[in-house]
Amino acid sequence: MDLIILQLLSLLGTTVFLTSVLMHIVRRNSSRMTLYLVQSFAVAILLFMGGLQEKSLGLFFIAALTFFIKVVFAGIFFSKIIDQKQVQQTPATYLNLPTTLGVILGLTMLVRSSIFAPVLALFPVDAQLISLALAGIFISLFLVINRHGAFAQLIGILSLENGLVVFSILVGLEQAFGIEVGILFNILVWIFIASALVSLVYSHFGSFDTIKMRRLKD
Amino acid sequence: MEILIFIIKILFVPLISPFCIGVIRKIKAFMQNREGASLFQPYRDLLKLFHKDEVISPTASWIFLFTPYLLFTITLVISLGLPFLSAGNNLFGINDFLVFIYLLVLGSFFLSLAGIDTGSSFGGFGSSREMTIVALTEGGLLFAMLPIVLLTKTTNISLMASLLATLPLLQFAPIIIAFIAFFIALLAENSRIPFDNPATHLELTMVHEAMILEYSGKRLALIEWASFNKLLIFIILGVNLFFPWGLNSGSLYLDILFASIFLFIKILFLSGVVALIESTVAKLRFFRLPDLLFTSFILGVIALFLVTI
Numbered sequence: 001m002d003l004i005i006l007q008l009l010s011l012l013g014t015t016v017f018l019t020s021v022l023m024h025i026v027r028r029n030s031s032r033m034t035l036y037l038v039q040s041f042a043v044a045i046l047l048f049m050g051g052l053q054e055k056s057l058g059l060f061f062i063a064a065l066t067f068f069i070k071v072v073f074a075g076i077f078f079s080k081i082i083d084q085k086q087v088q089q090t091p092a093t094y095l096n097l098p099t100t101l102g103v104i105l106g107l108t109m110l111v112r113s114s115i116f117a118p119v120l121a122l123f124p125v126d127a128q129l130i131s132l133a134l135a136g137i138f139i140s141l142f143l144v145i146n147r148h149g150a151f152a153q154l155i156g157i158l159s160l161e162n163g164l165v166v167f168s169i170l171v172g173l174e175q176a177f178g179i180e181v182g183i184l185f186n187i188l189v190w191i192f193i194a195s196a197l198v199s200l201v202y203s204h205f206g207s208f209d210t211i212k213m214r215r216l217k218d
Numbered sequence: 219m220e221i222l223i224f225i226i227k228i229l230f231v232p233l234i235s236p237f238c239i240g241v242i243r244k245i246k247a248f249m250q251n252r253e254g255a256s257l258f259q260p261y262r263d264l265l266k267l268f269h270k271d272e273v274i275s276p277t278a279s280w281i282f283l284f285t286p287y288l289l290f291t292i293t294l295v296i297s298l299g300l301p302f303l304s305a306g307n308n309l310f311g312i313n314d315f316l317v318f319i320y321l322l323v324l325g326s327f328f329l330s331l332a333g334i335d336t337g338s339s340f341g342g343f344g345s346s347r348e349m350t351i352v353a354l355t356e357g358g359l360l361f362a363m364l365p366i367v368l369l370t371k372t373t374n375i376s377l378m379a380s381l382l383a384t385l386p387l388l389q390f391a392p393i394i395i396a397f398i399a400f401f402i403a404l405l406a407e408n409s410r411i412p413f414d415n416p417a418t419h420l421e422l423t424m425v426h427e428a429m430i431l432e433y434s435g436k437r438l439a440l441i442e443w444a445s446f447n448k449l450l451i452f453i454i455l456g457v458n459l460f461f462p463w464g465l466n467s468g469s470l471y472l473d474i475l476f477a478s479i480f481l482f483i484k485i486l487f488l489s490g491v492v493a494l495i496e497s498t499v500a501k502l503r504f505f506r507l508p509d510l511l512f513t514s515f516i517l518g519v520i521a522l523f524l525v526t527i
Binding site: 006007009010011013014017018021025097098101102104105108109112125126128129131132 | 386387389392395509512513519523
């Protein structure tokens with residue numbers, strides 16, 4: 001059973017990493033949203049497996065809640081925003097795609113460098129997966145920095161949070177049940193507020209492009 | 219036993235490849251709410267072309283006449299080195315992954331030469347586009363396979379597959395990333411959507427079809443058959459090298475039967491994935507193709523880093 005869980009962990013950890021890389025490559029907001037939903041689904045399964053391994057009802061509940069908030073609720077909410085605003089294409093990036101991919105490669109190399117070696121040395125069995133989770137966190141952060149589009153930045157922050165969850169699961173940093181529920185509640189509120197903010201940006205500037213917010217300086 | 223495996227290997231790819239194309243076309247038709255042609259239509263198309271006369275341009279040189287035979291032979295030679303039914307028989311060194319890649323490049327090189335040989339403008343731009351794509355694909359293809367070479371410490375494709383099958387799934391994270399890189403290269407090398415549309419003859423978009431526009435009759439049949447074989451070779455390599463479960467030890471007839479059935483199921487699955495992508499993704503503009511191919515290359519390098527350090 002443990003072996004199967006470890007093997008599934010590998011698959012799901014890789015899925016989370018790959019989705020964060022692909023979020024940089026896709027151009028449509030709906031594709032980026034789908035990638036986020038896939039990533040969140042992988043995180044929910046990871047939590048469910050954690051529940052199986054530790055036979056913890058609390059973790060099952062957290063997994064179910066994660067699925068409901070990050071996959072079902074976020075999916076419906078984001079689809080509505082994209083459909084209402086009719087914004088399929090994301091505004092451009094600061095760096096072109098080859099340079100973006102070069103930076104992604106650099107971030108992955110950084111995680112495998114001597115800087116993170118002490119962290120990875122603590123978990124020799126899962127080192128590869130932990131480095132992928134860390135790389136996923138940095139790549140998501142880079143998505144927030146590199147994209148002009150407010151919607152892409154919103155997805156980037158949520159993807160960053162998914163990376164943190166995967167990292168904490170892999171290194172065994174699960175929190176108490178109350179704290180986990182609290183974090184998920186925060187995510188729910190974040191989705192509400194960020195979506196409202198993104199909608200406001202759109203209604204005021206007619207675009208998700210944050211470059212246009214420079215007019216605020218005047 | 220070895221002779222039997224040799225015969226099966228050399229016959230498997232050319233006999234199954236038209237069926238594989240038929241499956242892809244059938245799934246695409248299903249996705250478009252059409253009934254579609256029979257699964258065996260590609261066999262009938264090949265038979266029809268083999269019975270047709272040829273029209274050869276008077277300006278065509280030996281390259282134009284020789285290329286279809288070379289392309290078909292290359293696919294047969296490569297199929298002998300594929301990782302199925304036997305583990306590690308390195309016949310004339312064709313099991314080496316570098317030999318595999320450079321035999322493919324040799325085929326693309328001659329096809330491009332044949333495209334410009336007759337002086338047709340269509341062939342010229344087709345060859346030019348093909349060379350651009352091939353030059354950018356080879357890096358991704360090489361780096362997609364290098365992580366497995368480093369993990370298994372061999373360049374023999376069959377041995378790579380059988381050694382990889384013994385690794386625990388926990389170490390498969392870089393292999394999955396490398397497979398995505400390989401899959402992008404698969405689509406590019408086989409002129410599939412989003413790189414090229416095999417069903418179109420629009421001068422603005424065609425790549426592979428532009429190069430073979432001057433061919434007819436038996437030589438066209440051979441080129442078409444070779445391109446079917448090439449796709450199946452990539453599919454077999456994808457399913458058996460990156461997910462090497464169900465390979466046989468080659469010791470029992472029952473093992474061979476089981477491995478063949480398992481391989482066939484895996485082929486159908488990956489063909490379905492190719493058809494699904496072709497039905498849901500639009501063909502990319504030519505100037506966006508390098509981005510996708512560079513993605514393949516970077517994913518290959520990431521997989522390599524995860525394996526090495």
